[in-house]
Amino acid sequence: MARVRLPISVVAAVLAVLGLPVAPAQAADRAGPGGRPYDGTVVATDSGRVRGSSQDGYRSFQGIPYAAPPVGDLRWRDPQPVTAWSGVRPVSTPGSPCLQSTGTGLLGSEDCLYLNVTTPARAAHRPVVVWLHGGGFSTGAGSDYDPHRMAVAGDVVVVTVNYRLGVLGGFGYPGLAGSGDFGLADQQAALRWVRRNAAAFGGDPGNVTLAGQSAGGMSVCSQLTSPSAAGLFDKALIQSGSCLINYPDDLFFPGMSAGSPWTTRTAVEAAGSAFAGTVGCAGLDCLRQKPAADLLRADLAGPAHGGFAKPAYGTALLPEEPAAALRAGRFHRVPVLEGGNRDEHRGWAAALNAGWTITADRYRQLLTAAFGDRAAAVAAQYPVSAYPSPAVAWATVATDRIWSCPTLTGEQLMARHTRLYAYEFADRSAPLQPGSVPGFPYGAYHAAELPYLFDLTGWPITLTPEQQGLSREMIAAWSAFATTGRPWPRLRDPADTRLFAPGEPGTVDLGTEHDCGFWSGF
Template sequence: MKRNRRWVRSLLAVTAAGVLAGSAGVAQAATGDGSGAVVRTDSGPVRGTVAPEYRTFQKVPFAAPPTGELRWRSPQPSRPWSEPRDATKPSSPCAQAYSGDPRPTDEDCLYLNVTTPRSAGHGRPKPVMVWLHGGGNSYGTAADFDAQRLATRGDVVVVTTNYRQGVFGFLAHPGLAGSGAFGLEDQQAALRWVRRNAAAFGGDPGNVTLFGESGGAFDVCAQLTAPGARGLFHRAIAQSGSCATTWPANGIVYGQPASSPWLSLARSEANGVAFAGRFGCADPATAAACLRRVPAAELAKDPETSGLTTVAFGTRVLPENPPDALRQGRFHRVPVMWGTTRDEGRLSAAYSPQPFTEEQYQRMLGEAFGEQASRVAARYPSSAYGSPALAWSAVATNRVWSCPQLTDDRLLAGRTPVYTYEFADRNAPQGYFRFPPDLPSGAFHFSEVPYLFDVVGFAAKFTPEQQRLADRMIGYWTRFAATGDPNGRDLPKWSPFRNSNAQSLAPGDGGIRPVDLAAEHDCGFWATLR
């Protein structure tokens, strides 16, 4: 159970110059003690923690608690305060169907964290990077991502934000007005907070990068096509999650059916009606009020909602299915950095039933591909990969992650600058993940994140070459945030995306180099199975 908990937690990312100029003066630094520990936001002052090289401000409200009658409503403004608010401790995770003990059930969770270099607020405003954590829109919390390395080495202001998870953020029901994407609205509310308050922390509200991993990367895609996010960010980075992603049965998490990050409003509402019925809230006239009376702990432990959470499209927040919007060119024209890890599927294989036998491999191929299973089995025989688990890992990596990534890259590159990467350190630290002895972890899903953040509980121990890679990745990410181009002094050249090229990121001499994604991940074959 603990291993599955860790796996699930990881998986699962209209402005004008006058508006920015008008908002920049709303929040001001208030540093009476000279340390920079107190900053005045547009709602009131916050007192953070000052370290020799950086400052952190935690549990800063960006919206009112979505509790009581505000459950399943758009985020509302937070209540102002006058005395400095303690911003030295993290907020609770948002209520979620987390399988641990105790289960997070706190709905008062719409808070964000700000990390700045000590120099922020002196001289030129710094680029701002807003992080959407992973967890499939079902699990996770902003507090797990310590951004001090990214902020200090990259000279940027980093904001990590909570947003409502699972049924609390993404339940759709015909009795709940505007439902299906409240979690995306939370993210937009956090971005509007950044626009109003970035200057007070030494950040540039006119230079904001939205970035996220896994479920957070899917949300970056959603915001790229969401009308309400227009002008709220100026660059986008998606790590291990593309608009075109779909998965067959068992493709991401063992036991999960075929799906995608997106579901039509009609289907989402049908699921919501069934959900309400399980809590005795079947009457359409009273379902909303009935559901709001159900304790968060009961909602969170519903067994039918403990997997990956889809986002409804066809709503006011997300009018179009994101992959369709990309194909039609209806997305915000900002530079993008899109990427995956070299061995995304290793994690799903590790958390499938063990030992991973040939019989299991063939059964999973049948469940995933039906009549096409024999073609996939012939293309990916266990004998060619060393074990059934490694063969399935290659199938999942290529079909679910790498080739859909390439689809996005090609659609985006015709209209905006695109830089594509593949994280390829096959000896990356495993942290709290556990892999069977016969399944090397490789560059598994999530393995690049500790190179950017210090992840709570992960305990990454880098070799000198891995530390150099981490420093270079921070250089690439923050140069992109500053300029829309990851290239910079002392960094190996990274060419813009053209057809199928990516920047491979691995330690050692020659570890950073161009790679052909289509050839490496057999995308020609997978295109024939669509």
């Protein structure tokens, strides 16, 4: 079938949306104590004492190292233990984000394996939520997410985590132990740190929820199916990152081949061999001597515009693709809360439409590229006349086919073996991210729920009174799941999906809302 070809400027714009980072992660100086010490702000970890800061109703500890800096000979190796320190280490400002592109330059450092702990002021034996950021496995940082509202209102300890990204987190090479999974290995190291140290911060090390959104949610999926993650967490919370996400040619965006958020070890090692040649290296020793920034620039300049942004399976850490593991029932039997947003793909549609207007003819062209001789059936199910524009029609097709229906299928698979709690976020007036396309109806787009749970770096927002109520409702539900593992009735039918929208308490039938019966044949 004919593929859709776009101008390179449009491809670059849409690629910038792919990771959907909340905002460029902010590097910070870790050196200063950030003011006078407060009672309860000095905590003894297993590597040494740290001094955080005390705020109104909570304590904050930022930039705690959970593994040794993965630099020099430790580049592309599993995370190693931190060297213990003497005295009291100030941790009132975040550590460096992991090296990444901002779109206009580079940000961060290889020395980035830090986490941040936010805990209620007088916490003791409280549930722990470990948050994995999104960003397409290529951007983002734990410090982008300020969880103090959840910590205080939900009475939980929240840990946000940095993990290696892009060519430093997903690189593979023949014979390299851990090929393709260094970022996932970092996440497991952080979980082990939490098991060892949560109690010192007022957390319950036996009640840990692993949570994440987008690539963070896909990371949770990966850990659910990773043998080496067994026993590292007690519940899982997945936002817009189903284990079953997949897409045909050109549907995620034009020019993107069919696939999923994961790749094979064989593929990533072949890509690594080819990449070594482009930077003038014949082996790992040479590659480890290259400046990290040079490697990232070379990766971004390649034909894939960043070719190591997918975790690999067929590895010791991830023996099989999470979708296959889920279908076979091979995942850790912990309670799961999972869901997504009603209009996930509208952000990508807006970015595409801004540089390549999606007309009715182009809508049909996009459907033909993705579905071939079945495009007419899709067009009949999603007629342009039923939507505000052809761009919204295309976004709805992509939302249902890529996001919502695979999410429902994954939920039903997990519900056979464990308690599964499903939700959909549907506030179509949610605050927009900086840089959004003016006038486009984003609806409940990918990442739109995040300001209801966190304060976000670079994303100042004001929620309406109704939205503030929805935020309180969501924080209460997320915290209830972290506390008891039973936030609302478990999923037994697609209609048991909890709806989060202002003034619309209740449930929604996810299968009906997203035409999943139609897509079951695809």
